[in-house]
Amino acid sequence: MRRAVLTGIGMVTGFGDGWQVCWRNVLAGRSAVRQLDSVASSDLATQWGAPVTAFAPERYVNRRLLRQCTRNDRLAAVGAMLAVRDAAVDLDAVDRQRIGIVLSGGKEISDPEHLIAGSLAARDANSTADYRAFGAAASSVIHPLYYVEGLQSTALFTLSKLTGATGANGYFHGTAEASALAVARAANLVRTGEADLVLAGGADDRTSWWPLSQWDGLGVLSGRNDFGSTACRPFDLMRSGAAPGEGAVVLVLESAESAAARGAHVYAEIAGAATTFDPTGHLGSDRAGRPIAEAMIRAMGQAGEPCREVGVIVAHGNATRRGDLGEARGIRLAVGDSAAPALTCVKGATGELGASSGALNIAIAALTIDAGLVPSVTNLRQVDPILPAGGWIREYPVVGRVRTAIALASGLAGQRTAVVLRRPARQDRSGAGDE
Incomplete structure (x- = not known):
C-alpha cells in the first residue's frame, strides 16, 4: 500500500492569506481575535471573534465563478488555490481523473x-x-440562485471547475471533526491508489451572523467580552469557551512516489487516523476522556506505534470547562503516566474555525514536524490544576526534532477524531526510503 504525504498547505485565517502569516503569529503567541463590528449592536452574548478581514478572493479565483459562491465557498476556493501554489504542482501534468477533492464545511443555507x-x-x-x-x-x-448557492457541497463544484479535477470526491458536513475526516479519507484514497493527488480540508464562516447566532446559545463560545482578544483560553483556569473564527484550511495529499518523482517538499506523512463517538450527549464530554483516548490509540495503532511514542499533540481545546477536562484526561489515558509529549493548541490564536479547525490542527502538526518548533498555547496563563495532562507549552515555542504528532478534533455531537502525522522518510525517486 502506498504512503500518503502532505505536500501543500493552503490557509486563510484572521491573520491573513497563507500558512506563513498564521504560523508566524501562532509562534509569536499573538491572537487574531478582535471585536466583531457586525454584531456590536446585537443581543448576542459573544462580541469578539477572529474574522477574515480584507478578504479578496478575486486575486485567486475569476469573478464569474465567484458570483455563484457564498462566503464559505469562497474561503474554500482560496484555501485550495493557496494549497496548490504551496505544493508547486502543475495540475496540467496530472491526469484530472486521478485528482480527488474531499471537503468539509458547516454551511447550511445561502446568504440569509x-x-x-x-x-x-x-x-x-x-x-x-x-x-x-x-x-x-x-x-x-x-x-x-438562492437554492443552488445554498447547497452544502457547492464548494466541490467550485474546486472542480478551478482545478479540472474529475476524480474521487466527497463532502463532510459538521464541525471540527469534519475536516479531519476529510483529510483521513483523502489519505486513504492515495494509499489505495484511487487517486494520485487529493485536495482535502474545510472552510467555515463562524463569524457570520447566521452561524454565530446558532452557536451563541450553545454554551461553547466565551461571553467574557471583558477579556477582549484573550477571550479564548484553552486549558486555562479562567477558560470560558471559544472565540468564533472563520477561515479555510486545504491540504494537498499525494503518494510518496509522486512527491519524490517531482522533487516536492514533504511536510509530513499521514500515518494513521481513527474516529470514535462519545455518547455522553449533545455538547457533552466523557469526563474520563475514554472516547478521545480510544481514537488516539487506534490511530497510533494504524501507524504501527504505541501512543506513548507520540512527541507532540495538537489538542482540540475548545476552552469549555467540561470539554478541556475530558480531552486532557483522555490524552493522559492514551499516552500513559510515564510519557511526556509536548501539548499545544491554537484556538486562542485563530479562534474556533468550525469545520476547518480539524484540518487546521493537522496543518499545525505538520508544520511542527517540518520546522522542529512546537508553538505555545496562546492565552494559557495558568493551567487549570484539575487537568491531569502535563506538558502544555506556555509563553514560548519549544525547539526540538519531532518524529510523530497527533492532531485531535472533536465534533459538537460527540465525534472524536485523531490523525497521526509522521516525519517523512528520506526518499529516492521511487518513494522508498528510511528514516
Whole structure:
C-alpha cells in the first residue's frame, strides 16, 4: 500500500492569506481575535471573534465563478488555490481523473440576506408570516440562485471547475471533526491508489451572523467580552469557551512516489487516523476522556506505534470547562503516566474555525514536524490544576526534532477524531526510503 504525504498547505485565517502569516503569529503567541463590528449592536452574548478581514478572493479565483459562491465557498476556493501554489504542482501534468477533492464545511443555507425581501413581502397586516404571500412573491423577490448557492457541497463544484479535477470526491458536513475526516479519507484514497493527488480540508464562516447566532446559545463560545482578544483560553483556569473564527484550511495529499518523482517538499506523512463517538450527549464530554483516548490509540495503532511514542499533540481545546477536562484526561489515558509529549493548541490564536479547525490542527502538526518548533498555547496563563495532562507549552515555542504528532478534533455531537502525522522518510525517486 502506498504512503500518503502532505505536500501543500493552503490557509486563510484572521491573520491573513497563507500558512506563513498564521504560523508566524501562532509562534509569536499573538491572537487574531478582535471585536466583531457586525454584531456590536446585537443581543448576542459573544462580541469578539477572529474574522477574515480584507478578504479578496478575486486575486485567486475569476469573478464569474465567484458570483455563484457564498462566503464559505469562497474561503474554500482560496484555501485550495493557496494549497496548490504551496505544493508547486502543475495540475496540467496530472491526469484530472486521478485528482480527488474531499471537503468539509458547516454551511447550511445561502446568504440569509437573500431572504429579507421575501420575508418582508410575506408579512400580513398583523406583521405575521403569510406563506401564501411568500410563495406568490418568491419568484420576483428571492435571489434566483438562492437554492443552488445554498447547497452544502457547492464548494466541490467550485474546486472542480478551478482545478479540472474529475476524480474521487466527497463532502463532510459538521464541525471540527469534519475536516479531519476529510483529510483521513483523502489519505486513504492515495494509499489505495484511487487517486494520485487529493485536495482535502474545510472552510467555515463562524463569524457570520447566521452561524454565530446558532452557536451563541450553545454554551461553547466565551461571553467574557471583558477579556477582549484573550477571550479564548484553552486549558486555562479562567477558560470560558471559544472565540468564533472563520477561515479555510486545504491540504494537498499525494503518494510518496509522486512527491519524490517531482522533487516536492514533504511536510509530513499521514500515518494513521481513527474516529470514535462519545455518547455522553449533545455538547457533552466523557469526563474520563475514554472516547478521545480510544481514537488516539487506534490511530497510533494504524501507524504501527504505541501512543506513548507520540512527541507532540495538537489538542482540540475548545476552552469549555467540561470539554478541556475530558480531552486532557483522555490524552493522559492514551499516552500513559510515564510519557511526556509536548501539548499545544491554537484556538486562542485563530479562534474556533468550525469545520476547518480539524484540518487546521493537522496543518499545525505538520508544520511542527517540518520546522522542529512546537508553538505555545496562546492565552494559557495558568493551567487549570484539575487537568491531569502535563506538558502544555506556555509563553514560548519549544525547539526540538519531532518524529510523530497527533492532531485531535472533536465534533459538537460527540465525534472524536485523531490523525497521526509522521516525519517523512528520506526518499529516492521511487518513494522508498528510511528514516
